[in-house]
Amino acid sequence: MTLRDVNIEDIAVYQCEATNVHGSIVINAFLYVVDLTCFPDGVISKAVDGDDIMLPCECSGLPPLYIIWKRQDTVPLLSDPRVSLEPSGTIKLSSVSHNDSGLYTCSRENTNISITAELQVFNRTVILTGPQDVRALRGTSVLLDCCFVVDPRLSGYQVVWRKGDQKLSDSSVDEKYTIFDNSTLRVTDLQLNDTAEYSCEVITDVDKVTAHASITIIDPDRFSTKNWLIRTTCTIGLLVLIVFIITWCKDSEYRGLRTRGNSEGTNMEDVHYENCTPGSTRDDSTYQSLHPAARDQDQTYSTLTHHT
Numbered sequence: 001m002t003l004r005d006v007n008i009e010d011i012a013v014y015q016c017e018a019t020n021v022h023g024s025i026v027i028n029a030f031l032y033v034v035d036l037t038c039f040p041d042g043v044i045s046k047a048v049d050g051d052d053i054m055l056p057c058e059c060s061g062l063p064p065l066y067i068i069w070k071r072q073d074t075v076p077l078l079s080d081p082r083v084s085l086e087p088s089g090t091i092k093l094s095s096v097s098h099n100d101s102g103l104y105t106c107s108r109e110n111t112n113i114s115i116t117a118e119l120q121v122f123n124r125t126v127i128l129t130g131p132q133d134v135r136a137l138r139g140t141s142v143l144l145d146c147c148f149v150v151d152p153r154l155s156g157y158q159v160v161w162r163k164g165d166q167k168l169s170d171s172s173v174d175e176k177y178t179i180f181d182n183s184t185l186r187v188t189d190l191q192l193n194d195t196a197e198y199s200c201e202v203i204t205d206v207d208k209v210t211a212h213a214s215i216t217i218i219d220p221d222r223f224s225t226k227n228w229l230i231r232t233t234c235t236i237g238l239l240v241l242i243v244f245i246i247t248w249c250k251d252s253e254y255r256g257l258r259t260r261g262n263s264e265g266t267n268m269e270d271v272h273y274e275n276c277t278p279g280s281t282r283d284d285s286t287y288q289s290l291h292p293a294a295r296d297q298d299q300t301y302s303t304l305t306h307h308t
Helices: 220-251
Strands: 012-020 023-031 043-048 053-055 067-071 083-085 091-093 102-108 114-122 126-129 134-137 142-144 147-149 158-163 177-179 185-187 196-203 208-218 258-260 287-289
Touching: 043 053, 053 114, 067 083, 126 208, 134 142, 142 208, 158 177, 185 196
Parallel strands: 043 114, 134 208
Antiparallel strands: 012 023, 053 091, 067 102, 083 091, 102 114, 126 147, 142 185, 158 196, 177 185, 196 208, 258 287
């Protein structure tokens, strides 16, 4: 028996029975139909140094056959501990390096069916000088830098500036934002609503890096008003303090150096003189104050002798 144009539906057990006068014999035969198609072929996979990457190889059919992966016809990849095989035939390479770049072959055991996959490993994109946090006066302009390095083998890259989640464009009518050829961002006529976090995002075919900075706007009018309030408060406080001191001096008991005479005509007591003039200037035989020209504030005078 000959079967032509077989497919998966033809998988079955076939019997061959032979009969004669002496009896019959039955022979069973199982037909395996192997899917000779593995895909996709010629895929180019790109990664950056240190990434994990999947190399696809989808092969199906019955019975399942062993998948063999090789790199440029060298030793089998499955001997590398960084390589793991998926049930479908796809392999995963962990933490790839530049040495992993090259051509890979996926084949089915005991067949001539195979596909190829190419792996390209690039240098990781790095932002050398990102934007810095700035404080600026309202109405002025600022510049935010974004200096980076991209693997020259990559076909291109894109630089995107954002204010929060908003993508910035230098095509606005008021020319609020300008992105120069060196990817520096200029923000003009800063207002209070420009206080926000800004980000520079560099996007390539294989990776994406971002650097952040904030702009804080200082309102000079608000700053001057604050200083005026501080100065006014301090002045009022000082005036209140001066009034309190003057009132306290007037209402307190006058104190000064006085002498008390005794029968022997000598002074018996000393009193400390403080700031305010004595409350009495009577000239009698019992109390006598110092002459105003001889007084000295905050000084304790020696015992005086009273002469009658």
